[in-house]
Amino acid sequence: MDEQREVQVKNPCHRPVFIILTAVIAVGIIIVVSISVVQNKRISQKYKYGIVLDAGSSHTSVFIYEWPAEKENNTGMVRQTHTCNVKGKGISSYSANPEGAGMSLQECMEEAKQKIPVRRHLETPVYLGATAGMRLLKMEDEDASEKVLASVGRSLQKYPFSFQGARIILGQEEGAFGWITVNYLSDNLRTATGTLGALDLGGASTQITFVPKQEIESQDNAIDFRLYGNDYHLYTHSFLCFGKDQVLRLSLAEKFHSMIDSTLLRDPCFHTGYNLSKKYVDVFDTPCIKEKSASPKDFFHVGEGVWVECQNSVRKVFNKSHCGYSTCSFDGVFQPSVEGKFGAFSAFFFVMDFLNLTSGTLHEAKLKMKRYCATPWKEIVQRYPSIKEKYLSEYCFSGTYILTLLEDGYKFTSNNWKDIQFIKKIGDSDAGWTLGYMLNLTNMIPAEAPDIPLMAHGGYVSFMVLFTLLIFLLFFLAFLYYRRSTRTAQKDII
């Protein structure tokens, strides 16, 4: 009986050291399993989708966005997975045939059906936002603009997605959501380390948006946001009629006034040797031109290729005669001095990228423009055989307009020229207003900062490796201790 008790007392499993080791190992295993369950839950999540149609003045694009279902409120989680460019012109060109506007969207919407998993169709929101082309149509013919919007709305309702409306967005929204997009994609909103201004150049309007140092003197140009716990006081302005297609018309109309021969329009912004018969209505048929000069049905558009003269003619479209504030850009619009870095996208990028002006100084850009505009049209066509002649013929004008808008209009100088980054995409996503618009309407950017994740992925992996090694070590120690204790116990019995 005494012998039996002695064996029991000496059983190593009953020693305090062994009990503590076992308890530590058990707790360790529980911690490792719990952390991996919580952490991996985040990895095995499913994706959600959203569709935004950008119904611009020149064309419509359909953007599909995707984000992990359980990370809706974390910044940087939404990315563009697919784009489809609708064939033909923008929806505002269907004023005489509104049904055609809705039909034009079909091909891209069928593509969206293929790209988004069927089980997500019903819950996927679809938004259509129309910009300056539709704003101009509304000014010209409100009834026609309503019919076009109704037609695209009916067309979008035929798809299995959750249609959320088709509307003309305000110029302020276009500017502000472009700013949200570039700053969301650059992860500037959560970190609050400074923001990127946004410059958007479309066919019919252009937007400038940034956080100014000066006070905003006009309420129409001020927008406030609270995002991830930070307050932003933004300056924004959208210049209707200052998109590059409308400014080309304004500039041609201006030249008509000083023409001696009303059938021959000599243009320093087009290359020498460029000579094309154009229709008078194609220039003047826009609400952006108030004074319709009496001209014939057709005219010859003849290039002269003189950059300095081109810039002088472009300057005439900026009205600087009045300003009711301490400072203005042009057309009597208040603008504080530009501040910080800017992302310039849409036609700012297409044009500056083509002209190879996305880097270098303002002075170099002017010299390159001078050379480019002076190149004969024949040579330009030979140099770029794959580019549509309409686009190609307009780069001298568009590049000149961009330099003039940025320098004379917005007051960028050779000192802060380098602060303008010409961008098309950030990561996979296009820079533009659509992503910001969707993030806002789905409430995906919270006003307050979301909870910090339990552990960053790198930290999680290191932690799991170290902890697992530690548990193995403890197992090994427990084993050594058990073996030694059993041997001692056996020796004692013998």
Ligand SMILES: Nc1nc2c(ncn2[C@@H]2O[C@H](COP(=O)(O)OP(=O)(O)OP(=O)(O)O)[C@@H](O)[C@H]2O)c(=O)[nH]1
């Ligand atoms: N060179 C060139 N121009 C383009 C390209 N894509 C569009 N454009 C032109 O660039 C201008 C601006 O295009 P977008 O930014 O799509 O303009 P939009 O959204 O239709 O117009 P808004 O309603 O004013 O915003 C238009 O004159 C287009 O015809 C391109 O790939 N290359």
Ligand SMILES: [Ca+2]
């Ligand atoms: Ca646009």
